[in-house]
Amino acid sequence: xxxxxxxxxxxxxxxxxxxxxxxxxxxxxxxxxxxxxxxxxxxxxxxxxxxxxxxxxxxxxxxxxxxxxxxxxxxxxxxxxxxxxxxxxxxxxxxxxxxxxxxxxxxxxxxxxxxxxxxxxxxxxxxxxxxxxxxxxxxxxxxxxxxxxxxxxxxxxxxxxxxxxxxxxxxxxxxxxxxxxxxxxxxxxxxxxxxxxxxxxxxxxxxxxxxxxxxxxxxxxxxxxxxxxxxxxxxxxxxxxxxxxxxxxxxxxxxxxxxxxxxxxxxxxxxxxxxxxxxxxxxxx
Amino acid sequence: xxxxxxxxxxxxxxxxxxxxxxxxxxxxxxxxxxxxxxxxxxxxxxxxxxxxxxxxxxxxxxxxxxxxxxxxxxxxxxxxxxxxxxxxxxxxxxxxxxxxxxxxxxxxxxxxxxxxxxxxxxxxxxxxxxxxxxxxxxxxxxxxxxxxxxxxxxxxxxxxxxxxxxxxxxxxxxxxxxxxxxxxxxxxxxxxxxxxxxxxxxxxxxxxxxxxxxxxxxxxxxxxxxxxxxxxxxxxxxxxxxxxxxxxxxxxxxxxxxxxxxxxxxxxxxxxxxxxxxxxxxxxxxxxxxxxxxxxxxxxxxxxxxxxxxxxxxxxxxxxxxxxxxxx
Numbered sequence: 001x002x003x004x005x006x007x008x009x010x011x012x013x014x015x016x017x018x019x020x021x022x023x024x025x026x027x028x029x030x031x032x033x034x035x036x037x038x039x040x041x042x043x044x045x046x047x048x049x050x051x052x053x054x055x056x057x058x059x060x061x062x063x064x065x066x067x068x069x070x071x072x073x074x075x076x077x078x079x080x081x082x083x084x085x086x087x088x089x090x091x092x093x094x095x096x097x098x099x100x101x102x103x104x105x106x107x108x109x110x111x112x113x114x115x116x117x118x119x120x121x122x123x124x125x126x127x128x129x130x131x132x133x134x135x136x137x138x139x140x141x142x143x144x145x146x147x148x149x150x151x152x153x154x155x156x157x158x159x160x161x162x163x164x165x166x167x168x169x170x171x172x173x174x175x176x177x178x179x180x181x182x183x184x185x186x187x188x189x190x191x192x193x194x195x196x197x198x199x200x201x202x203x204x205x206x207x208x209x210x211x212x213x214x215x216x217x218x219x220x221x222x223x224x225x226x227x228x229x230x231x232x233x234x235x236x237x238x239x240x241x242x243x244x245x246x247x248x249x250x251x252x253x254x255x256x257x258x259x260x261x262x263x264x265x266x267x268x269x270x271x272x273x274x275x276x277x278x279x280x281x282x283x284x285x
Numbered sequence: 286x287x288x289x290x291x292x293x294x295x296x297x298x299x300x301x302x303x304x305x306x307x308x309x310x311x312x313x314x315x316x317x318x319x320x321x322x323x324x325x326x327x328x329x330x331x332x333x334x335x336x337x338x339x340x341x342x343x344x345x346x347x348x349x350x351x352x353x354x355x356x357x358x359x360x361x362x363x364x365x366x367x368x369x370x371x372x373x374x375x376x377x378x379x380x381x382x383x384x385x386x387x388x389x390x391x392x393x394x395x396x397x398x399x400x401x402x403x404x405x406x407x408x409x410x411x412x413x414x415x416x417x418x419x420x421x422x423x424x425x426x427x428x429x430x431x432x433x434x435x436x437x438x439x440x441x442x443x444x445x446x447x448x449x450x451x452x453x454x455x456x457x458x459x460x461x462x463x464x465x466x467x468x469x470x471x472x473x474x475x476x477x478x479x480x481x482x483x484x485x486x487x488x489x490x491x492x493x494x495x496x497x498x499x500x501x502x503x504x505x506x507x508x509x510x511x512x513x514x515x516x517x518x519x520x521x522x523x524x525x526x527x528x529x530x531x532x533x534x535x536x537x538x539x540x541x542x543x544x545x546x547x548x549x550x551x552x553x554x555x556x557x558x559x560x561x562x563x564x565x566x567x568x569x570x571x572x573x574x575x576x577x578x579x580x581x582x583x584x585x586x587x588x589x590x591x592x593x594x595x596x597x598x599x600x601x602x603x604x605x606x607x608x609x610x611x612x613x
Binding site: 016019020022023024026027028030031033034036037040048051052053091092095096098099101102103106108111114116119120121123124125127128129130131132133134135136138151152154155156158159162212215216218219222223226233234235237238241242249252253256257259260263264267268271 | 324345553591595603
């Protein structure tokens with residue numbers, strides 16, 4: 001990864017300094033909105049409302065956070081988000097592993113079409129389907145339920161995580177399983193004892209990815225959890241911004257920070273693997 | 286490659302060497318697996334996708350040929366109306382305005398994302414490791430920020446009364462931006478903010494993926510080009526980019542798909558920003574027609590048109606996928 005083309009480096013010292021300065025400037029510009037979010041969230045609500053946020057939180061106060069944490073609707077939304085995301089991840093991960101093993105370890109009639117189907121389905125946007133997804137769940141009495149929304153999330157993330165997991169299964173040599181079977185393991189035993197442990201890191205990354213998609217998702221949550229107070233965190237945050245008496249920006253930014261921080265941490269852990277997986281998939285394909 | 290199997294964890298090899306087996310006939314996984322096993326494995330995942338996506342897709346196609354409004358929600362059977370929904374849409378000038386607006390938005394946002402993304406990838410290749418890490422961290426943070434939080438931040442930053450964007454612009458002497466209302470000041474500036482949020486969040490994937498791909502390009506080719514006296518721009522354009530074409534095509538397609546269907550950012554910006562009529566893109570138009578207006582038949586037809594538009598724009602890529610047949 002660090003083996004960037006050394007020839008591509010500028011030759012003069014001044015050229016190097018200029019480029020490094022440009023890179024640092026780009027980093028600052030890109031990270032500025034996140035700084036602004038945290039900065040605003042640490043300032044007194046009243047000051048932010050009247051004068052706007054100061055460049056640095058000199059009047060430091062956790063007031064906005066305490067306000068959010070004292071709000072019952074935040075906790076309801078947090079529990080909704082956790083339940084929807086965890087259910088979706090559990091179901092998606094187990095069934096995607098089955099599919100990945102089938103596509104990676106077996107040669108069967110229709111396999112090529114199945115692989116293409118995975119790639120094509122992945123491109124169908126939820127935004128083009130939510131009308132009928134809403135009607136379907138409404139007919140089944142699953143509107144405003146954890147189960148209904150989770151089902152849609154499972155469908156949404158499935159193609160991509162099958163693709164990711166297939167790459168991870170491909171990476172575990174089939175020889176290992178074969179020798180375990182020589183030693184008397186059943187096919188399932190060989191998979192469970194040999195391949196599954198080696199898949200650990202891949203399963204974690206894939207699971208985190210599925211979790212983040214569900215945790216961040218807004219469109220379907222807005223449509224499916226249309227009435228009643230039980231919404232997920234993104235929909236809660238959207239509602240929070242639409243206060244009647246003008247937006248409480250310090251509070252909204254505190255809420256945003258609370259939602260974003262777990263994501264930033266989890267995401268930083270898995271993103272390297274994802275970017276690389278995407279590249280190797282595309283190059284190999 | 287992506288999995289780092291620690292060398293210490295190799296119980297199999299040890300087990301295999303302990304036992305002096307006289308070279309047993311190694312059963313191939315392929316021959317031993319029953320013919321049915323892969324299909325059984327695929328059963329549950331396929332069922333879930335059919336339930337969540339396949340059935341709604343068919344249902345939507347059916348609904349697009351029906352009169353499906355509030356009466357149907359309360360149990361009245363839907364009435365077949367043939368192509369009425371489609372003719373209603375296509376003969377409505379507003380549909381064409383929204384479609385054109387969506388296409389312009391997509392071209393602008395996706396194009397800008399790709400250009401900035403590739404530029405940042407090349408930049409990351411050429412700078413010191415510390416500077417590169419700074420860029421990478423900033424990009425990953427922007428990428429990870431939940432979309433509604435991102436919109437909220439940008440709304441705050443472009444707020445007409447106390448927004449930092451206006452403050453900075455005024456600070457540079459552009460006094461006409463004093464109190465300038467980006468979101469309620471017409472479609473153009475609204476779309477500019479919408480596109481900025483989208484570009485800010487989607488450039489990281491492009492930059493980091495292209496950077497990872499560039500690291501795999503054979504150095505000797507770059508070296509040869511430089512020896513022949515090619516400039517940096519020329520080297521990037523004629524040596525580096527052609528070498529990572531598959532990645533660029535895939536990323537470009539993804540950007541088009543994601544930007545054409547954009548919903549959350551636009552919807553969220555629309556709240557409290559005046560009439561939605563002037564700022565709708567296809568995604569929000571479908572939402573306001575169906576979920577908001579209860580006109581599911583017309584909304585379904587609109588969604589089908591959006592899908593067709595997507596297929597038309599990505600057709601060549603999908604066909605190539607199909608032709609490749611057995612991938613890896």
